Amino acid sequence: MLPTRLEIIPTDGIVADVRAQLPAGTTITVTCLPHHGIERTMETATALAGHGYNAVPHLAARSIVSRKQLAGIVRDCGGAGITELFVIGGDKTHSAGPFTSSEGLMREIAEVSGNTMTMGVAGYPEGHPSITDGQLLDSLRAKQELASHIVTQMCFSPTAIAGYSAMLLREGVTLPVWAGVAGAVPRTKLIMLATKIGVGSSLKFITGKAALGKKLLGGGRYQPGELIEDLQALPSPPAGIHLYSFNNL
Template sequence: MALVTQDSRNIGEDSGHGLGERMRKLLRGHSIEITAKDVNSLSEAAQLVPAGTSISVTFLPGEDVDARVAAAGAAKRLGFSPVSHISARRLKSTAELETFLSRLAQHGVESAFVVAGDPAQPEGPFEDALAVIQSGLLAKHGIGRVGISGYPEGHPQISEEKLWRALKDKHAALKVLGHECEITTQFGFDAGPVLTWLERVREEGIEAKVRVGVAGPASVKTLLRFAARCGVGASAKVMAKYGVSITKLLTTAGPDRIIEEFASGLNPRIHGDVALHFYPFGGVKNTAEWVAHFAGLEAVR
């Protein structure tokens, strides 16, 4: 994470040719996450985002099915590829899942991201993401590409052993059922753990595309708040590494430094197919503008 300044340049201008190309590739294949409330913001940013970009629509408590379906439909109409999130433990019945998937199909949605969700106990018949995958309902309603979660820095409530078992089981189930699999990670502030985790992913025989989560430009105070809420490591050591101190909490920071560090250490032969997934904590348009500027994509449409 590095501070964004007025004189920030497009990537590659002061980087080695190979590094600049790797950074551009990561940025050009990026995806963006939105909530159902971000539809207007996505519309405002549409001209800055390449057509066909994957737009993830979260499954947050307090947002109803109508809002989630409407957001996915809006993303589709804007020329993007909506990825509707499904929180397994928040589903109260199989019928609720069927209805949701059926309505998404009416908008041409072909991708979903399945996660267990936050409730300690399921509110219905689905214990976890694997249960939703194995139900066969995703394929029944035209979902071909399925995203699952990855945790390079671990999970505060789940052991590392269980995380790896869950990842391998979900990947295997999707392969058996004929789905295309993608893995999207939680956002972080340090590239090192991500690269180490990616290496193990490939050693475990998982060849799926991995979308590495990074936070879009936002105030440092906002980034720290989301990090604490999501259980992301944001130690004083890591924050200092990226030039952020307690006296700069209201300063806007963007992910240019961590992306450069990540691209520097990325080796496709070891780490496989990788792209970036942006969490726009500072706003969808701000994130889209940042990506367009740093990737040299100011006129994408």
Template sequence: MSELMTSPRRWSCLDQFSLEATARDMPALAQAAPELAPGTVVAIPFLPGESDAARLEAAARVRALGFTPMPHLAARHLPSRAALLRLLEGWRAGAGVERLLVLAGDRADPRGPYQDALSLIETGLLAAHGVRQVVISGYPEGHPRLSDACLARAMRDKLAALAAQGLAAEIATQFGFSAPPVLAWLAALRMAGVEVPVRLGLPGPANMRTLLRYAALCGVSASASVLARYGVSLNRLRSHAGPQWLVRQLADELTPERHGAVLAHFYPFGGIASLTGWLARQRFIDFPLPEARCS
């Protein structure tokens, strides 16, 4: 097992961050590869209408670039056990996948036998196909269709099922624009005894129109006052903004004792090149993070 230890080191949003890249983003990821650290975790969304061949190829390309592929596995989009097995076997054989982000998916009704992330975990097939770490979803601002109590219960059940199978766990959150709800959610999570690392979702630099579109799709709060502080003008839909204000506020308020192990997970809405360029311009921020030490 690993113990979380406090270390007074300097942190920046470049430190062990992860990012999202779709199958269509692979050429852009290849171009940006020299700007990213070897082993960077790259999440590959499970997009509706995308073929399994594209999902498998994307993971293989991420691995070939020297990064760590983390495909999404959306329970409600899987039509059958055979389809699940094809993906797990393909990811293992073609990309050595050991880490998955498992979620329910945004379909109202399941295509097949899997209702939610827990139903996938409980099959035992993930561990049987070489998966060693499973990332589950977190919602600091709540879910548009699920109560906070339902979300908390689902998280407890998923973490318990993963622990029972000896699988490591992390939580990756939806992106947001405002620090206070994130900080409150993290504090409540730790008070409830959840100690696994959390990757906080941060929107990469993008224009106002793009940010608002994704916020609406994902049920994220994007009020005028929050976006103004974030650096986006309501009167300039094409103006670009990065998350530097949000990162600074989080860094000023996060403490290991209260909020635990926290890393960044970027959603590059403005494109991977835009994100890596923004990251290259950032300066280190004083923020002591917990380190993992094997015992």
């Protein structure tokens, strides 16, 4: 069985929901959305850490307003026993402060923390809507000395995950890859979300032409069990499963 971590959105009441449904010790990553801001991410992550969860806050570079704010975040993480971060560029068009990319933010975190923070980074097996494949690869090459692992965007194809991992190895990126998998989500919501984030070939189920489409569109809720089994059966399976729960715990 592959190790699994869950991603949540820091909405009102989510800490109570996690405590009611998931055992202490579970790894929970907490998103950083532009309309929520870093503050809500950190409040949720530190609360979860205080209840015995392995909390991993997401930090979006373009949402950090100053180096002083970042130093405070790193200090708060230390006080809460948080030792891992997930670092992204973020969806904001313009930076709120001095950081424009995840790489720059990671280098600052490493300096401020004295290299005591573990950091994960994002990977895109089916590409990114606004960044070329070459730019994504160059970014991973630059960040891998600072990172501990890659978490992929939501993907529905074990073949795409396997091909992406093999490509990274050929290109000299040796970080472990965690496969991003959608949890048990209502299918209409899943299609909307997947389309928005730019999932490519593995989203052919929208047309109903692929066998995968019939599986996904059957019933009212997508279930990830079969995909996870297929990932586990790969000759070189991913390092783990990163479950996008969308708060459907």
